[in-house]
Structures are given as C-alpha cells and as structure tokens.
Amino acid sequence: MTITATQSSDGSELTIKIKGRFDFSAHQMFRDAYEKVDKDPGHYVVDMKETTYLDSSALGMLLLLRDHAGGDNADIRIVNCNTDVRKILTISNFEQLFTIQ
C-alpha cells in the first residue's frame, strides 16, 4: 500500500492517490499526505483508482480529512472508485458528505 500526494502548481488542489488496501495501516501516511503541505489547498481529490479495498477505519480517515479541510465546507472529491470500494462508500452514505465521482 502506498499513498502519494500531489499539489497542483498553483497549490489550490491536492490530489491524494491511494494504492492497494486502504485500512488502518495507512493511517499515518494518509494523514501526512494532507498535513505536510506548504499551503492549504482549497480543493481535495482522493484518487481511488488503485484502491482495492476500504475498511471502516479508512472511512474514519476520510472523515478526518474532511474535518481538516473545513468540515461541512470541505471540497473533497473522491474519484475513480472501483465497484467494491464504491459499494462500501454508498452503504455508509458517504455520498452525503463527499462528492463521489
């Protein structure tokens, strides 16, 4: 499992890519991905294209990111989920908290 963060050149958007299983073991890496940035971006993209699995602690981590990014005002898009990951996000009603594409 690896997590990479890329900030757009103007710093306004941060893309976090999660590769492999997204579970508790990703916790520190995931937190670093959005905390260790020079400038707070306004927009966040969580790219789950290569995320194979998501557990409930990962859901918690997404909520941590959401609060970090401004809670109800956060602009976070979760993109490229595979069917399994999408299912878990849907069952957990995360569509009401995130833009899932």
Next chain:
Amino acid sequence: MPENDDAPDASPLKILIADDNKTDRLLLQTIVRKEGHSVVTACDGLEAVKAFEEEEPDIILLDVMMPNLDGYGAAQRIKQLAGEQLVPIIFLTSLQEPEELARGLDVGGDDFLSKPYKPVVLRAKIRAFDRMRRMHVTMQKQRDEISVLNVHMREEQTAARVIFDNVAHPGCINAPNIKHLLSPMSIFNGDIALAARTPAGDMHVMLGDFTGHGLPAAIGAMPAAEVFYQMSAEGFGITDILPAINQKLKSILPPSYFCCCCMASLSFVSQRVEIWMGGLPDCYLWHPGYRKVERIKSRHLPLGVLSSERFKCDTEVHDMELGAKLCLWSDGIVEAENPDGEMFGDARLFEVFEKNEDPDQLFDEIPRAVKAWIQGDEWGDDTTMLEVTMVSEQEVAETEVSYQSGKLLNAREWKFTYELKADTAKEFNPVALLLRLLAEVPGLRPHQVSLHTVFTEFFSNALEHGVMGLDSSLKASPDGFAEYYAERARLLNESIEGYVRFHLHCEMEETVGASRLVIRVEDSGPGFDWQSRMEKAEDSEISRHYHGRGIPLLRKLCESVNYIGAGNEVEAVYRW
C-alpha cells in the same frame, strides 16, 4: 561427401541387363560383375518387365531395339510398376538422332549409354544413379516420418486444445456484449481471449498475444488463463491480477518468451473501464454516439518481462457511455499484408471506424476490410479480436457469473469453530483463510466482497477492543486517532493473553435467499456496554464520528448483527 573410384561406397547392387544381342549382354555383364554387382539378364522387353517384377533390380540397363516389346515400351511398364520407387533406367543405344534420345527420356528413361560401351563411363553412371537412388530412398523415408510426425502433432494439438479449454473454460466470453474472433487453434499461435465476471459484477477481459508459436505459447497461456479466472472469481481487481500473471510468466517462461496483453475491467455501475496495456498495437475505445475514437496506447512492457519489483500496473480509467465499445486486437490486423507486401496499417483501420454506420456491424467490417486489402481468404488464423460493449447492468445480469461449483456442494449444514490465541491473532490475519473456506460454499462466492468486510470488521473489533482493550472513543479527535493506532502498534509488541474465536454455522437451502450463514465472533475481552452504544448508533447513519462506522456498515450487508451477553460476542446472520 568425398567419394573416389575405389571406395566401395555402396553395397553391391542387383542390375538388370536387357539386350537381345548376346555379345553385348556378355560384355556388359562382365563390366558390371567386375564392379561387384550381381546381374540379372533378359533378352527382350517382355522378359525385362518380368525380370523386374521377380528380381526387383536396383538399376536397369535397357536396349532400345528389342523384339516382342522394345525398350521404350518396357521402360514405360517398369516405371509404372515401380510407382514411387526410383529405379534408374539407362538406355543402351546406337541411335544418335536427338528425337530418339529425347523419346527415351520422355517414356521414363533416366540416361543413355552409347555403343560402343566404355567401361569407365558405365561404372561412373552406375555409381551416379546409385547415389541418386539412395538419396531418393532417404527422402521417401524422411517424408514418411514427417507425415507420421505430423499426424502425431495434430493429435497432440487437439488434446492440448482440450486441456487448455478445460483450464480456460469459456468464462463469459459468450456474454451478449462481447464479440470475439479467435481461430480454433489460436492457442498454438499464442493468442488468447478471456472474459470473466467478478463477484461485484464487473467484467474482466483479457486479450493476450504470446511471442512465438506452438507449444511454448500454449504452455504459457495456461497459467495466465488460470490466474485470470481464479483471481477474477475471487474478486481481485486487474491491478492485482496483472502482477500475479506477470510474476507467473516471468518465473516459468524462458527470457525470450512473453505475452503482449491488454486487460480491462468494465464497471456497468459506474460505466467506466479501467485498462492496462503492454506491447499490443493501439487499441480503440470507440464512442459511436460521438463518432469518436480514443486510442489506448501501450504504456507498459509485455507481461513476463519485468521482475515483480519493477513491474508497473498503472491503469488508465475511461468513461464508457452505454453503447461505447472497447476494441482489442492482436497485431495480425495492422500487419496484414497485401500482395505487394504493404501492411494494412493503423490509418486504414481507423478509416473503418470513420466509415461505420451501424455500430453493430463494426466487428464484421474490420475483417472484411482486411480481407479486401490482402485480396485473399487465408487471413484470420493469426488474428484475434475482441469487442466489449458497455451495456446496462440488466443486460448482462443473465450472464451468470460462472463459478465452479464449490467443494462443499453436499455439505448442507455444518458448524465450524476456529480459535486464534491472542499472540497469533496479532500476527496472523485469518480473514483470507476463512474466506477461502466460504468460497467453497455453493452460491457464496459472489458474496466474497461483503463477507470480506464482515470478517475484517469483526476481527479488528475483537482484536483491538476485545483482546487489546483499546477504546474506540480515543478516535474522537484527529490526535486521538493517531494515538489509538500508536497504542495499537505498541501492544502488538507485547505479549497478551486471550483469544479470538470464530463460530460459523452454515445452513444451505435450495431456494435462493433461504441459505444462512451465522457468523459469531467471540473474544476474551470484558465486553462493553453495547446496549447504550447501540442506541447512540441508531441516529448515526451519517454520524460525523471518526469511529463506530463498522457496525452500521455490517448491518446493511447482513440480515442482522447483534451483540450477545457482556458484549464480547457478536453474531451476524448472512443470507444468500
């Protein structure tokens, strides 16, 4: 091969001398015998034919002018009788007219010997024809061996084909949204086209083109197909399947063999396709509604080239609206040559798409265009094509995911208890093992993903809260979240007493939806006040807490989830 006059380069021959002139006969006989050969004689053409049948001579010296049947007639009959066998006939003649000499060759003679006979020339001719005769025998023998081997090879290929088909069962290659072109013996050209549904309802397709033909390709294709089907059925994504096939091929194939491949996963829910491509010519993602072709380019090395460490499975994701088609092909299309040796090429292929009017016809238009280009029908054996169309979920719903029937087919009701000691539970995650067992329960394989979530959540709860005694309310703040996992990591290094127990109770029924799996997970912890926790959870559908998401999630996947007693036991009922 060096030969000289003295070398007894052949075993003695039997030579038939047919001449009505006794003096000539004796003269020839003397020369030939001196060479160590045995002699049979005849005085006219009929006798010559009879002697040929009875004595089976190796070489025949035949006078042209003979009573009863002349040399020409005898030569014709003898050649007819000899069939495939080469029996050199040397005409003995005093004739000098070119027409007569030519006639001798026309009726089947091989050479002339002019009177008066010169022993040196006759000896040389006999030797020369003996060489030719022996070469002919060798060639016939080799031809017969080749034909036997060829029959044998075809039998073997047919058997190998059957074995391959059993390994690479058709999967869902015959689904209504897939069209494919694959010659029956394609496996020996190294081409494969595979398709499978995943438990989550996605469709995986793979088009592979192994380098080289024949056995190595066929042998390499088998494990590739096996891994593809197995992992697809177990719910793995293509980014897991590709490294697995790569590693398998890398370890079994000699360095010069590899597999150019395109693998794609279609999600009918999100109408997207995830694609990986290594080593094939550009494939097309076609959007007929927009008359647009997106090129899928090979961004990777073929499978079986790189070591696991260096292998990359970055995929690209594209939108596929209803009716969009993913077209995959091996290099046989663009490389098909016309009689002038010019290739069909990508531009002409693209033109077929541009000219297409009815998207449903496209798949037939491509081979038609290629055949028109090469001006012949021989094309096709070496080309594999696959077209997958994005359709609604309902349209592929009937394409039942073809699972192999589980090994627990007749195990209608069973119970199973599995206990891990705490120190083992810290180091060994039993979820995969339990899922493998459940994968053998008929009908349960499509539920692997949900069951995976159920077992994972139960196991981490039992381990973290029960055995390790971690309090999830720690997770209430971002820092607490970190602290929780720091504490978890610390406890992993300490020796703990306790256990986690899984109790499975399976009851299978004929009716769909009537089979039940009861999963009870018990831990050695003190339990918790689940009654009050559950009340709070009632309104936590969209709870903003960082923790406590697991159980609500499981409640939606299972028929019921209930805590028992002190709360160190939880029971879920899963129906299918």
